[in-house]
Amino acid sequence: MTCQSKVAVSPKVTSSFVQDVQAIVGKSNVSTADAVRQQHGHDESYHSTEPPDIVAFAESVDHVSQVARLCNYHGVPLIPFGSGTGLEGGVNAVQGGLCLDVSKMKNILSVNAEDFDCSVESGVTRVQLNNYLRDTGLWFPIDPGADASLCGMCATSASGTNAVRYGTMRENVMNLEVVLADGRVINTAGAGRRTKKTSAGYNLTNLFVGSEGTLGIITKATLRLQGIPEATISATCHFPDVQSAVDTTVQVLQCGIPMARIEFLDEVSIDACNKFSHLDLKVAPSLFFEFHGAEAGLENQTKVVAELVKMNGGSEFRWATDVDERNHLWKARHEILWACMALKPGSKPYSTDVCVPISNLPQVVVRTKQMITEAGIIGPMVGHVGDGNFHVFFPVHYDDHVTLKKVHDVSHKMSLIALELNGTCTGEHGIGIGKRDLLVQEIGAEGLAVMRQLKDTLDPKGIMNPGKVFF
Numbered sequence: 103m104t105c106q107s108k109v110a111v112s113p114k115v116t117s118s119f120v121q122d123v124q125a126i127v128g129k130s131n132v133s134t135a136d137a138v139r140q141q142h143g144h145d146e147s148y149h150s151t152e153p154p155d156i157v158a159f160a161e162s163v164d165h166v167s168q169v170a171r172l173c174n175y176h177g178v179p180l181i182p183f184g185s186g187t188g189l190e191g192g193v194n195a196v197q198g199g200l201c202l203d204v205s206k207m208k209n210i211l212s213v214n215a216e217d218f219d220c221s222v223e224s225g226v227t228r229v230q231l232n233n234y235l236r237d238t239g240l241w242f243p244i245d246p247g248a249d250a251s252l253c254g255m256c257a258t259s260a261s262g263t264n265a266v267r268y269g270t271m272r273e274n275v276m277n278l279e280v281v282l283a284d285g286r287v288i289n290t291a292g293a294g295r296r297t298k299k300t301s302a303g304y305n306l307t308n309l310f311v312g313s314e315g316t317l318g319i320i321t322k323a324t325l326r327l328q329g330i331p332e333a334t335i336s337a338t339c340h341f342p343d344v345q346s347a348v349d350t351t352v353q354v355l356q357c358g359i360p361m362a363r364i365e366f367l368d369e370v371s372i373d374a375c376n377k378f379s380h381l382d383l384k385v386a387p388s389l390f391f392e393f394h395g396a397e398a399g400l401e402n403q404t405k406v407v408a409e410l411v412k413m414n415g416g417s418e419f420r421w422a423t424d425v426d427e428r429n430h431l432w433k434a435r436h437e438i439l440w441a442c443m444a445l446k447p448g449s450k451p452y453s454t455d456v457c458v459p460i461s462n463l464p465q466v467v468v469r470t471k472q473m474i475t476e477a478g479i480i481g482p483m484v485g486h487v488g489d490g491n492f493h494v495f496f497p498v499h500y501d502d503h504v505t506l507k508k509v510h511d512v513s514h515k516m517s518l519i520a521l522e523l524n525g526t527c528t529g530e531h532g533i534g535i536g537k538r539d540l541l542v543q544e545i546g547a548e549g550l551a552v553m554r555q556l557k558d559t560l561d562p563k564g565i566m567n568p569g570k571v572f573f
């Protein structure tokens with residue numbers, strides 16, 4: 103959402119500070135222009151734009167380290183910026199300061215095909231990496247839909263549609279190079295280490311995964327890769343209600359079928375997809391499946407799933423083995439944000455993201471639906487149902503304060519229900535600005551105090567992305 107321009111809020115960003123930044127990264131890599139500051143003051147979320155005072159583009163880890171040291175010395179807030187696709191206001195410069203855009207560091211540093219791993223710089227995106235890998239027979243499966251930077255995905259602990267089979271960023275990062283607030287550069291698993299397993303000391307890698315730019319700047323990630331499956335089949339089917347869709351999902355997982363994707367879309371989302379992406383699916387609660395594996399095995403797996411769908415009152419499968427048809431289906435699924443916005447022209451997205459143990463999913467979905475109906479608002483639902491993770495997407499007009507208040511209330515209550523049902527207030531988008539109060543409730547005061555101690559140890563002056571994750 104774009105807002106009116108704001109004047110500099112950090113008095114520490116003086117003209118001599120700007121000159122020092124220019125001396126580090128070069129004049130052409132520094133901007134205080136309004137348009138550039140505005141562009142870096144928001145992501146894809148509903149949070150209002152909060153522009154930084156200055157934007158610097160880093161081209162090397164040395165640039166990042168020197169800029170961090172300078173910001174730390176002057177106490178200037180430092181906000182890492184990947185590709186700005188976040189959904190919780192993570193890059194918004196709520197206290198002004200310097201936005202460090204790391205998207206120019208675009209080198210794929212190594213691919214070790216035999217070891218199924220690779221190392222990338224901070225600006226490498228998911229699509230860039232997968233295009234590069236195409237001829238190797240390998241791919242990086244974590245797919246949040248958006249073409250996010252891989253280090254930004256580490257920073258938010260992203261996942262998406264493939265997590266049911268391949269896990270989230272947490273399970274797929276082996277090592278990170280991180281620049282700390284004072285400019286020190288560390289490798290969380292030790293320089294050059296890229297093993298599948300390690301029992302060596304604390305898991306610093308996963309301390310930085312999900313840290314949302316509040317502990318340091320990730321400048322390099324060593325990631326696990328997978329073999330491109332021999333065969334892929336997609337399928338859709340619909341159900342009379344949510345419970346039968348979730349029951350089917352649980353039974354499929356209990357049968358040990360290694361599903362790559364199991365996505366739930368409610369009838370409102372299906373309607374939006376049909377209109378926006380020109381599909382002709384029945385407007386009903388639906389599951390989208392994707393199977394990955396050897397051709398012979400897949401035939402058997404799809405038969406078992408089709409049987410379970412039938413047993414739970416679902417419709418027959420609609421198959422898609424043709425690559426264009428499959429791509430069209432998943433493109434539609436990934437375009438859901440824009441499809442839902444089109445339900446209410448001129449609206450902006452307000453998204454939610456709770457995750458519960460899968461057996462509690464029907465309860466939270468049904469209670470959320472009830473709240474949406476009672477509030478009289480539009481709220482399509484989509485879920486990474488195999489992981490117990492789901493989203494409601496509220497298209498809102500920001501000058502419609504009445505609807506906005508209703509949306510805030512439903513969204514907050516949804517998170518509270520998830521917490522009550524042993525879940526989390528965010529499965530994959532992070533805490534950012536809007537869920538800081540929920541984090542306290544989720545982790546508890548003592549646990550949060552330990553998080554705070556870790557933050558204070560690594561960033562004693564509190565310059566790293568202030569106002570995010572913590573109050």
Ligand SMILES: Cc1cc2c(cc1C)N(C[C@H](O)[C@H](O)[C@H](O)COP(=O)(O)OP(=O)(O)OC[C@H]1O[C@@H](n3cnc4c(N)ncnc43)[C@H](O)[C@@H]1O)c1[nH]c(=O)[nH]c(=O)c1N2
Binds near residue numbers: 193263316318
């Ligand atoms: C249409 C659509 C659909 C989806 C999503 C977005 C959109 C627009 N997302 C969310 C999004 O793609 C995700 O949060 C990305 O991981 C963010 O990566 P960016 O590079 O864009 O980080 P971005 O620049 O937005 O920054 C996000 C946060 O990470 C920090 N950061 C960025 N780069 C950093 C670095 N190098 N070092 C340290 N901190 C850094 C920032 O400071 C900020 O706090 C999502 N997500 C998901 O998990 N599952 C999903 O299904 C989807 N779906």
Ligand SMILES: O=C(O)C(=O)Cc1ccccc1
Binds near residue numbers: 247439
């Ligand atoms: O598509 C997804 O899975 C997302 O995480 C983005 C999103 C969030 C909320 C509603 C629709 C899409």
Ligand SMILES: [Mn+2]
Binds near residue numbers: 262493
């Ligand atoms: Mn999602």
